[in-house]
Amino acid sequence: MKIYNSLTGRKEEFIPLESDKVKMYACGITVSGEAHIGHAVQAIIFDIIRKYLEKKNYNVIYARNYTDVDDKIIANANKLGVDAMDFAKKNIEKIEKLMQDLKVTSPTMTLKATDNINNIIEFITKLIDKGYAYVAEGGDVYFSVEKDKSYGKLSNRKLKDMISSVRIENEDNKKNALDFALWKSAKPNEIYWNSPWGKGRPGWHIECSAMNFYHLGEQIDIHGGGRDLIFPHHENEIAQTECLTGKPFAKYWVHNGLLKLNGQKMSKSLGNVISIKELLEKYGAEVIRFGILQTNYKNDINITDNLFPEAEKHLLEFYKILMEIKKLNIKTDEVNPQIDEAFNEAMDDDFNTAKALANLFVWFKTMKQKLASNDESVMCDYNAIIKTYSLLGLFTEEPESFIKSREVKQEIPAEIIELAEKRAKARNEKNFALSDELREQITKLGYSIKDEKQGYTLTKI
Ligand SMILES: [Zn+2]
Incomplete structure (x- = not known):
């Protein structure tokens, strides 16, 4: 190493x-x-x-x-x-x-x-x-x-x-x-x-x-x-x-x-510092990690407007393939050793996470092909991906829940999300009258809102 x-x-x-x-x-x-x-x-x-x-x-x-x-x-x-x-x-x-x-x-x-x-x-x-x-x-x-x-x-x-x-x-x-x-x-x-x-x-x-x-x-x-x-x-x-x-x-x-940030130095005095809280609320840990680890740790990371949305798009595509494989319900604990070997090779070279992530695109392309041709060895790839890439904090979620949370985010109109956010705030402030009123408005517009331990979920009625 x-x-x-x-x-x-x-x-x-x-x-x-x-x-x-x-x-x-x-x-x-x-x-x-x-x-x-x-x-x-x-x-x-x-x-x-x-x-x-x-x-x-x-x-x-x-x-x-x-x-x-x-x-x-x-x-x-x-x-x-x-x-x-x-x-x-x-x-x-x-x-x-x-x-x-x-x-x-x-x-x-x-x-x-x-x-x-x-x-x-x-x-x-x-x-x-x-x-x-x-x-x-x-x-x-x-x-x-x-x-x-x-x-x-x-x-x-x-x-x-x-x-x-x-x-x-x-x-x-x-x-x-x-x-x-x-x-x-x-x-x-x-x-x-x-x-x-x-x-x-x-x-x-x-x-x-x-x-x-x-x-x-x-x-x-x-x-x-x-x-x-x-x-x-x-x-x-x-x-x-x-x-x-x-x-x-x-x-x-x-x-x-x-x-x-978009090619400019990030500093408090320039007022262009992004807080972790803000980023987590918007993208969640895996998207943040995927975005960051595409650059080798030694290099400067340029946070462009597209960096995290692109990372989210890729992860969503990957998770969709994982879900397809999971649905096949093939029972095997076997792993494709090549995936871990290639990962280790990249990491042995000064923790080259950029290479490790680039490999993912190749593996997922192969998995897609295997899915199309009903090749059952795809399950070994699936197992290897989950096991190997958990080290980077990736693919640790259930495919269904990752996909669901993103699709909700993508399909719900901004106007509804805005109402839901206002309602969350009202609930936080224990203004339940306002919160109920906002729920009614959301329902009238064709969505139902369910409160959860952390936040809420919106579904189209
Ligand atoms: Zn020190």
Whole structure:
């Protein structure tokens, strides 16, 4: 199996530090607000990498963190007039639910910065003792980049080039403008923890180094995150950890690409960020996964207006073929081994999900032909597709229910859906008079509405 390693800039054979064990860490979400599609992409990709490694019989320990204290969390909580810790906790609960709906399996360990403050303080103390960090006036603690001779190796930057490109500002009492904060002294009315350097809170980069060190050990196999984290975040993680341990931190650095919306960079400041909630309501987990995984994880994903509708169309076609096969009612547990072999071949090549999905079009074409010629071996293909592709979170639904939910969506006029949505809202607000009135309107227009645990179904009368 080959993995592209950002540290060496090459695709390399994957050989873990210990023969059958893989320690993997991915930088998680800073819980300052609503989770967006970028978070979904990252979580889905590393979930799949983890599951594929497990399929290869590795014993995988996968840790992901939540950054639950930082400037943005504090600022957003203040804006809402709520406690920053409560705000972060509630955001985490919401995100966990969304991840479940996206069919992302929980990591082996979910770590939080605020659960690790003592570990972080101990880690920083060790760096100060070793001479790699210093306490500045006012109680901030900085990492001294000049002390780290290999600083810049992940992002291929040279310290002297970086220094000449940075305007030297001494506002923070740093020795070098590139030195970064390990510990930030508390400003008035900010959440804080006591430390040997006074009241304050950790800087962002240190939490990942400390959590890795105390929960996974000095060295790990795979460190992941979005490509935008390479500099400075991952560069700084390497500096902190390797200066402390004197050993290489992660053997493979795996970075996923970024997101674009119709060719434009997706960012909060441009206001073109799509929330996971919105996307799930519109398409559901499988369509989202299918759309995302058509691009290899390393490349940027361009979310065009057509991406998810097209993905939905393909999945619907596939599910219809599956339903036809299911109706044949052929009893066999046999699987067509070719399907899994081709899948593994694609995934062994740096988790090439694009290839794995492209294969689907070939398999389904063959299945259609087999159906037409009453070839019973089609059931072996069916079994293999369900078994193999569940790793990507696809074909996990019953064909009937997937098809039904899409067809309802396609055939019901927008006007009726609008009324049904209004009614759902009224029910939520316990305005039952309005809800009954809307039901009557819907019935008059020729549709019946049935309430379900999650939402409702509309049927033509
Ligand atoms: Zn990190």
